[in-house]
Amino acid sequence: MFKGILIEGSRSDQQVSLKAIDEAQLPEGDVTVDVAYTTLNYKDALAITGRAPIAKSYPMVPGIDLAGVVTESSNSEFKAGDEVVLNGWGVGEKHWGGLAQKARLSGDWLIPLQAPFTARQAMAIGTAGYTAMLCVMALETHGVTPDSGDILVTGATGGVGSVAVAVLAKLGYSVIAVTGRPEEEGYLKSLGAKHILDRGELTEPGKPLARETWAGAIDVAGGQVLANVCAGMKYRGVVAACGLAAGMDFPSTVAPFILRGVTLCGVDSVMAPKEDRVHAWKRLAQDLSPELLDSMITEVPFDEAIDAAGRLMDGKIRGRVVISVAD
Ligand code: NDP
Numbered sequence: 472m473f474k475g476i477l478i479e480g481s482r483s484d485q486q487v488s489l490k491a492i493d494e495a496q497l498p499e500g501d502v503t504v505d506v507a508y509t510t511l512n513y514k515d516a517l518a519i520t521g522r523a524p525i526a527k528s529y530p531m532v533p534g535i536d537l538a539g540v541v542t543e544s545s546n547s548e549f550k551a552g553d554e555v556v557l558n559g560w561g562v563g564e565k566h567w568g569g570l571a572q573k574a575r576l577s578g579d580w581l582i583p584l585q586a587p588f589t590a591r592q593a594m595a596i597g598t599a600g601y602t603a604m605l606c607v608m609a610l611e612t613h614g615v616t617p618d619s620g621d622i623l624v625t626g627a628t629g630g631v632g633s634v635a636v637a638v639l640a641k642l643g644y645s646v647i648a649v650t651g652r653p654e655e656e657g658y659l660k661s662l663g664a665k666h667i668l669d670r671g672e673l674t675e676p677g678k679p680l681a682r683e684t685w686a687g688a689i690d691v692a693g694g695q696v697l698a699n700v701c702a703g704m705k706y707r708g709v710v711a712a713c714g715l716a717a718g719m720d721f722p723s724t725v726a727p728f729i730l731r732g733v734t735l736c737g738v739d740s741v742m743a744p745k746e747d748r749v750h751a752w753k754r755l756a757q758d759l760s761p762e763l764l765d766s767m768i769t770e771v772p773f774d775e776a777i778d779a780a781g782r783l784m785d786g787k788i789r790g791r792v793v794i795s796v797a798d
Pocket of ligand 1 (some may be wrong): 512513514598599602625626627628629630631632649650651652670691692696713714715716717718738739740741783784786790
């Protein structure tokens with residue numbers, strides 16, 4: 472038996488609890504992992520609270536991320552004792568996930584734990600941090616450099632936002648952090664933000680084109696916020712969009728794209744190819760300061776993870792959640 476969070480019932484009436492689960496119930500896969508650490512991402516919180524249809528079948532173990540040690544493998548790339556990390560691939564949605572002491576997975580979804588990170592640090596980064604790095608890489612691919620001008624990061628005190636601010640600042644970019652939590656100015660400046668912008672400046676419908684202000688942006692919000700971000704980009708500015716914290720809609724016009732040559736790049740972490748993942752993790756090892764990563768962590772005991780999901784949805788958790796499941 473092992474401990475895990477189980478979402479049971481149905482889409483319209485789900486129950487979530489921390490339970491003892493029989494190993495015989497583990498799904499199919501060619502690699503079995505003893506999970507050491509996991510985390511709570513926005514998507515995990517949506518799944519646990521039932522605020523969006525993340526679990527695609529029931530019962531489901533949530534958790535889109537895990538870090539642990541291989542105990543059994545018939546996959547040629549992994550053997551017992553290997554330290555591995557998993558991000559996404561529909562795990563925690565369609566396949567039992569990381570909020571459990573054991574997981575059985577396809578080896579094709581796993582990557583080796585990136586040195587010098589520990590399993591705990593890898594989960595402090597998690598999908599949120601790895602997505603932040605994919606966003607930074609998208610800006611670079613489209614020619615944004617520290618000389619281009621200010622870079623806007625929305626949802627800055629959240630998981631993606633915190634890592635994005637820290638990485639961009641370390642790379643020498645001038646970062647403007649957008650937040651709905653002005654009391655976190657000290658935290659955001661400690662991560663390297665140059666200025667703080669109140670989220671309220673971006674939430675009301677604006678003009679199709681606003682003053683040219685930002686050379687690049689990483690947006691976790693979507694909705695009206697993303698529309699206003701696009702309207703305020705400089706000529707040939709680049710926006711990496713990865714989230715929907717403000718909404719799924721996009722009430723924009725084509726004006727920023729056809730009159731200012733703005734590029735809007737979509738960033739997806741779930742199905743990103745393995746080489747992009749490995750590259751993003753290598754870049755995180757190079758460009759994310761371990762001390763700043765430590766300052767982002769909220770440690771949550773495994774038996775409080777369900778409550779913490781509600782707090783994360785309510786915007787009451789700053790940075791990244793780390794959960795040790797091994798005890
Ligand atoms: P967090 O909950 O850690 O952070 C989200 C942050 O967004 C909050 O902390 C808050 O920051 C801000 N926010 C909350 N509500 C609103 C709102 N109504 N308008 C504008 N900003 C808001 O989540 P993550 O950082 O883990 O994820 C952020 C988003 O990115 C989510 O939508 C998630 O689904 C998405 N995501 C997408 C991925 C992909 O592959 N495309 C991968 C990972 C995440 P503050 O208080 O500072 O304003």
